[in-house]
Amino acid sequence: MMSAAWRSAAHLGLLSCEGCGLLSRAAEGAGETHCPRCDAKLHLRKPNSIQRTWAFVIAAAICYIPANLLPVMTTITPFSKSEDTIMEGVVLLWSPSSWPLSVVVFIASVTIPLAKLLALSYLLTTVQRGSIKSTRERTRLYRIVEFVGRWSMLDVFVDTFVVALVQLQPLMSVEPGPGVVFFAAVVVLTMIAADSFDPRLIWDQDEVNHGQPS
Amino acid sequence: MANLPDTNGFPDIPEAARSSPKRGRLRLSVVWIIPIVAAVIGGWIAVQKYLSQGPTITISFGTAEGLESGTTKIKSNGVDIGTVSTVRLSEDRRSVIVTAKMAPESQGMLVEDTQFYVVRARISGGTVSGLSTLLSGSYIGIDVGKSKQKRRAFIGLAVPPVVTGNVPGRFFLLKADNLGSLDYGTPLFFRRIQVGQVVAYELDQDGRSITVKVFINAPYDQYVTTATRFWQASGIDVSLTANGVSIHTESLVSILIGGIAFETPATSSVPTPAEPNAVFTLFDNWGNAMKLPQGEPHTYVLVFRQSVRGLVPGAPVEISGIHIGEVVSVGMDFDLKTYGVSIPVTVKVYRHLVSEKLTKGGPDALPTDSKAMIDKLVELGFRAQLRTGNYLTGALFIAFDLFPNAPKATIDWSQEPVELPTVPGELQGIEQSLTNIVQKLDKLPLEAIANDLRKSLVALHQTLTDASKLVKRVDADLAPEAKAALAEARRTLEAAERTFSSTNKVILGPNAPVQQELRDALQGVSEAARAIKDLMDYLERNPGALLGGKRSTPPPTPQVSPAKNGGK
Incomplete structure (x- = not known):
């Protein structure tokens, strides 16, 4: 073709x-x-696509910090109260029996949002610089980012379910931590960012250089 | 859109509609608000997080048993004020250094004299504490100090303090010979109410006594006065007195786990409340506590020249059975000149009690000046004597008494301690008398007496032999004659008997003439008596007859009235 x-x-x-x-x-x-x-x-083209996408990416990146530093879950038992961040949960699950779960949580909650942010930043930078290299790969990357987006809500889902189900007061109860709000914000903002990005921009430069009709 | 490419290539495609532009385009999109909002919220949370970060402290403990990094809490009155972040071994590997992140509100608690301790489940002083830690794990407790000076590195206590700083009350120090059954948290009783606890104890520097620190809770500490006595209320104190067996105990708890009780003896003077950290003596039992008067004792030396076996330090010193002091030590001196052993016994006497007891009343009041008084007493025969307190154990005690016959003695007041004169003890006195007797016996001319006695015995033997011969002779010569004499005598007696029996017949036989005559005589007397009776009857009725003679009236009826008859 x-x-x-x-x-x-x-x-x-x-x-x-x-x-x-x-x-x-x-x-x-x-x-x-x-x-x-x-x-x-x-x-x-989508208006202000690059600027909008940058804005959402930056916002998501900002939210990514408290999402990982603040506890997402507070477990209360009569004798103790423990607050766990996402990484603490990963460490907690890292045991011979449940390490796959740990890996899933780590990938879904830590790696993917970060990867999305990096991927979007990469796409934006290349578009702004008018790169014509590996346009096809970049388009595929964009499609992956867009597809994966919704699955990043896994952690928020788990948190919501646990909080709703584990209400065995006074023996034990689980409350959502502030981190989960930021985590959800990261997911939503990256989804919006991916949506704001216009993949056609990747090809525009290519056309300028190549497809000039004779 | 000025440079639009050829758009007329697709004539069949409709042209887009166009609306008039509203305003000039902003160079910056509104969408930038979102990252700004995110940054503001994130920044606010970061600032808050930073502000809520309290100080980080380190506490060193002997052991990290029950302490876990990230889990173990630091609690004040049950409220979390910090979390242990790391637990690591100190560089010299002798202790454990716990780093803890404290809440910002704990700022004021981390001062110079604040103390930390690990709360584990423990049983002490009859109470079970920290039971909740069995399930939740240990936590670090804090006893907030009063200092203003800040501190970040602490040394944790091995044992939780029994009383934390915010409980009202006062501390007192008790000096004891031994710890007995006391322990941290051992209860203190006042009239059998638990009013305090033992909070600490330690061996004194010289190793001779133990200082027990006790805490008495607020409303009760006012009952501790300068005259208060403390004693070990552990176990059962059974004493046998003239009144019978008396058993003195505190509460059941103190019987099981020990305890300390205190009481202020009733005195005439109003006692002043004790200062905090005042030092008291911890007595072994109630009796001892109440026995000795408070006050500074005076030390004297009593030199005995006899065995003091059974006299031990602590033995009582008495006057007429009243306890006035006790033996402190028993020593020994050897006199090279006389090769005699003398035993100096140091005693402490509560002299003010002595003077009080001795100067009260009395015909010749003693001088109140103690030296002069003692001089006077010694002149009167005031001496110390060893006496047996218990004949079973042979325990001795020292009694002061007046011995008017004692040899004269004076007191050398320049000595320190002063020596008081003594007299030999009762047993020693008896021994002395026996010795005297033996000496006297020694002086007796026993040999001469024995010789005399032997001579006497020989003479006696001779006498007895002569006596024996005499008897034999009497046997041989006198017996036949005596037999003849006896036969003669019997014959005489028989004759006499015969004579008596014939006499009997004459006098006492039924028809004996003597009896007949006697009967007649008695009859005559009887008749005479009747005539006199008749006369008397007549005279009773007619008293005038004595003067006028008998009238010629018919004679009275001879029969007597029935009344008279009945009377007879």
């Missing part, structure tokens, strides 16, 4: 409506363009 002249819709002055899918030609003049059929706003 390698062709000498890749043309993007933007290049051809065509806009696709995100609402009803109608393809329309860009209109002349200033102002915002609207879909002639459903009146949704039309953009050639």
Whole structure:
């Protein structure tokens, strides 16, 4: 399928409506363009995609710190009260019998959010620098980030279930810690960031360099 | 969009609608609010976390038993004020250094004299404490000090303090010979109410006594006065007195685990409350505690020249059976000149009691000045004597008494301690008398007496032999004659008997003439008596007849009235 002249819709002055899918030609003049059929706003590219994505990535990165430092769960027994952060939970689970669980928690809660943040930052930086290298791989990376996003809520789910189920007062009770809020924020913000990112930007430069029609 | 590429290539595609621009585009998107908000919240939490971070302290303990890093709490009055973060061995490997993160509100508690101790389940002083630690694990307790000076490195106590600083009350020190059954937390009783505890004890520097530190809770500490006596209330104190067996105990708890009791003896003077940390003597039992008067004792030396077997330190010193002091030590001196052994006995006497007892009343009041008084007493025969207190054990005691016949003695007041004169003890006195008797016996001319006696015995033997001969002669010569004489005598007696029997017949036989005559005579007398009676009757009725003679009236009826008859 390698062709000498890749043309993007933007290049051809065509806009696709995100609402009803109608393809329309860009209109002349200033102002915002609207879909002639459903009146949704039309953009050639997601507006301010890079800036928005950066904002969400930074916000998520900020939240990632307290999410890992603050306790996500408080276990109260009549004689003790222990607060555990995500990493403490991982360490706690790290035993000959339950190490797989520990690995799952570690990957789902620590590695994936971090990997997502790094991946998005990488995509943003490369796009801003107008890189044309490994565009295809970068697109795949983006798809993975977008797919994985929702599964990062695993920890929040576990926490919610445990808190709801383990209410054996006065013997034992579990309360959510402040960390879980930040953890959820990380997950949500990275999802929004991934959504804000316009993968077409990866290819735009490629087209500038390669696909200039002769 | 000025540089739009060729858009007319797709004529069949509708053109997008266009609306007028509202305003100029902001260069910065509103979306940046989100990271700012996140940063603000994160920063706020970080600041709060930092602010809530209390000081970090280190405590060194002998053992880390029950202490776990990250789990063990530091509690004050049951409230968590910190958590142990690390537990590690000290560099010299002799102790354990516990690092703990404290809550910020504990700032004021970490002062110079604050003490830390590990609370484990323990049984002491009849109480079980720290039971909750069996399930929850040990925790570190804190006894907050009063100092203002801050401190971050502490040395933990091996044993939890029985009384923590915030309990009102006072500490007192008790000097005891031995610890007995006391321990940390041993209860203190006042009128059998538990009012305090033993908080510490230690051997004194010189190793001769033990100082027991006790704490008496607030409302009760006012009953500790300068005259208060403390005694070991452990076990049962059985004493046999003239009144019978008396048993003195404190509560059942103290019988089992020991205890200390105190009481202020009733005195005339109003006792002043004791100062905190005042030192008292801890007596062995109630009797001892109440026996000795309080006050400074005076030390005297009594020199005895006899065996003091049975006299031990602590033996009582008495005047007329009243305890006034006790023996402190028994020594020994050897006099090279006379080769005699003398035993100096040091005693302590509560002299003010002596003077009080001796100066009260009396016909010739003694001088109140103690030296002059003792001089006067000694002049009167005041001496110390060893006496047997218990004939079973041979225990001796020292009695002061007046011995008017004692040899004269004076007191040398320049000596220290002063020596008081003594007289030999009772047994020694008896011994002396026996010796005198033996000496006298020795002086008797026993040999001469024995010779005399032997001579006498020989003479006696001769006499007896002569007597024997005499008897034999009497046997041979006198017996036949005596027999003849006896036969003669019997014959005489028989004749006499015969004579008597014939006489009997004459006098006492039924028809004996003597009897007949006697009967007639008696009859005559009887008749005379009747005539006199008649006369008397007549005279009773007619007393005038004595003067006028008998009238010619019919004679009275001879029969007597029935009344008279009945009277007879």
